[in-house]
Amino acid sequence: MKNNVNHEKNDKHEQILRAAIKTFARKGFYNTRISDIAKEANVADGTIYLYFRNKDILLVSLFEESMNQIIHMVQERLAEIDDPIEQLRTFIKFHFELIKKDKFLAEVISVELRQSNKFIKEYKNIKFKEYLNIISGIIRNAQAKGLVAKHLMPGILKRMVFGALDELTLIWVLAGDSKYSIEKLSSDATEVLMNGIAIKK
Amino acid sequence: MKNNVNHEKNDKHEQILRAAIKTFARKGFYNTRISDIAKEANVADGTIYLYFRNKDILLVSLFEESMNQIIHMVQERLAEIDDPIEQLRTFIKFHFELIKKDKFLAEVISVELRQSNKFIKEYKNIKFKEYLNIISGIIRNAQAKGLVAKHLMPGILKRMVFGALDELTLIWVLAGDSKYSIEKLSSDATEVLMNGIAIKK
DNA sequence: CAATATTGAATGAATCGTCATTCATTTTGA
DNA sequence: TCAAAATGAATGACGATTCATTCAATATTG
Structure with missing residues (x-):
């Protein structure tokens, strides 16, 4: 053998x-x-x-390679959808599918990304920005179609969406959790964020 | 002694x-x-x-003492208000006032809290939980008055609110004030979160 | 085909710098 | 005068990184 x-x-x-x-x-x-x-x-x-090369680079590589895959997958999913509102819904759904699929990775990204972004000089964090810009891209399209109020800034909304999802990620990966299922987190998050961002018809 | x-x-x-x-x-x-x-x-x-006692305890003390003050101040402000919806609005407003007042502290809390919560054994993080529970308390009151949908879980909403605010805090303290003013962050955040959480009349 | 040489991946013990923490000593002020 | 407070050099532990050596696989040779 x-x-x-x-x-x-x-x-x-x-x-x-x-x-x-x-x-x-x-x-x-x-x-x-x-x-x-x-x-x-x-x-x-x-x-x-x-x-x-060293310990820092190991962490950076981990982020870069993972984000690459994630970006690729989510782009693929979004490409099938026309309506920006549906795209946003899918983005959120996809986020929770991901953390369920790779809990350890979700935890590392959620807990370590801020630090590394700020304190590892080699790290310019392009990939993470690219990920966030998927959200703002969707929102800009939605605004162009009159589905989201124009005075809300995409650069702010993308951060709010990510921040909310990331914090929910955290409670799930840290608590392990019997308290909230991924499904409940996903559905509450979707409802609140969609209500918050999309114009009610 | x-x-x-x-x-x-x-x-x-x-x-x-x-x-x-x-x-x-x-x-x-x-x-x-x-x-x-x-x-x-x-x-x-x-x-x-x-x-x-040691370096870890220094960080923990910093969190505890700061959170104590913050909790005290925000409770005082909320006590003057009856309507839970107005309370939530005030909570958000207050958050941005705080980070404007003490940028360094906001940065330390935003960047280091997760780590310390997870990796410093001495730290049970009671104060931070207490802070989050102010939010869920408001939401429970709102639900009792029929102002927030009952099927949304306060434990999830509190995290979404905090996560969104915390992420906006981060862009402000890291980028400096150049791109988005505190006021714009505050008003967009308020609009999105209030729309997301409160029932439209 | 066997004997031998070459290669480079993998190893892990040794190195070396970096701090957190201590404590013998000095300073302060009541 | 003396106890408490403050000092900062010395200590000791730790851990990232290095590199001389091993080892297995493949190539070369006769």
């Missing part, structure tokens, strides 16, 4: 990233030791430096 | 806390050295340990 592992999932890069996500989620970036990640990934400490 | 709380008018205690807020805001908790705070406060490194 040890013949040729090269065709197997011996992708160390991926293996280390997954271990990092899991460990950062459990202990937080600053309380995680490289040796913790190495142990979780079943590689030597030094191996991590063959794939990532 | 020397260490904790109730020597209200202790100059150094306050002096160190202010320096800590300023320094944490600039460099983040984990990138701040005790010696940085000492320098900012014009005291010796060791002096800080006469007032705070």
Whole structure:
């Protein structure tokens, strides 16, 4: 069974990233030791430096690669929809599907993104901005069609939407939670945000 | 005798806390050295340990004491108002007044609270929960008066409100005041949240 | 085909700088 | 005068990063 592992999932890069996500989620970036990640990934400490320049870059790569995938997926879903109001509804739905699918990643993004954005110099955070701009894009379209009041600024609304969703993400990933189901979070969030943003007909 | 709380008018205690807020805001908790705070406060490194058991406790004290004051102030303001809808409006207004008044503190709370909540074991975060429960309290009253739909859960709404406000706080403290004024943030936030939560008459 | 050489991925112990915290000493002020 | 407050140099622990070495896979040779 040890013949040729090269065709197997011996992708160390991926293996280390997954271990990092899991460990950062459990202990937080600053309380995680490289040796913790190495142990979780079943590689030597030094191996991590063959794939990532340093600890900061490991976190940044994690964000970048994840956001890339997420952006791609959500764009795909939105492309099928014409009505901006329906797009916004879908965006919210999609958000909760994502956090359900990868709880550890959701936790790392929710808890560590602010810090890293502010304190890791290498990180310009383009991908995250791109993600937020999907929301403001939808809102601009809605405004053009008279579905959202024109005096509300898309740059502010996108942050409110993200902030609300992100805070709900947090209670779900931290509490584990028997208290609120993803479905209830999703439906309450959708109702409040749609009512708040779209013009009532 | 020397260490904790109730020597209200202790100059150094306050002096160190202010320096800590300023320094944490600039460099983040984990990138701040005790010696940085000492320098900012014009005291010796060791002096800080006469007032705070360790670095973690310094951050926790900062949260607790600030939240105490904030809770007290907001309760006072809300007490003058009967209508829960007006209370919610006032809560939002008050939030932005606060961040305008103490930008550094707003930044520290917004950026560091999640981390500390999750990773500092000593910290049970009672005060922050109390703050959030002011919001859910208002919403429960509104529901009792038929002003907010009963099927929306106050525990979810309080988080959405806080999340939205917190995210707007973040763009203001990080970007400086250039792009959006506090007043515009406040008015857009109020409009969206009130429309989202209150039943349209 | 076997023997040998080359390659580069992986290892993990050792290094080295960085602080949080301590405490012997000094300063303050009642 | 002396207890409390303040100081800041010294300590000790920790942990990111390095790099000499190992090892397995593949290539070369005769």
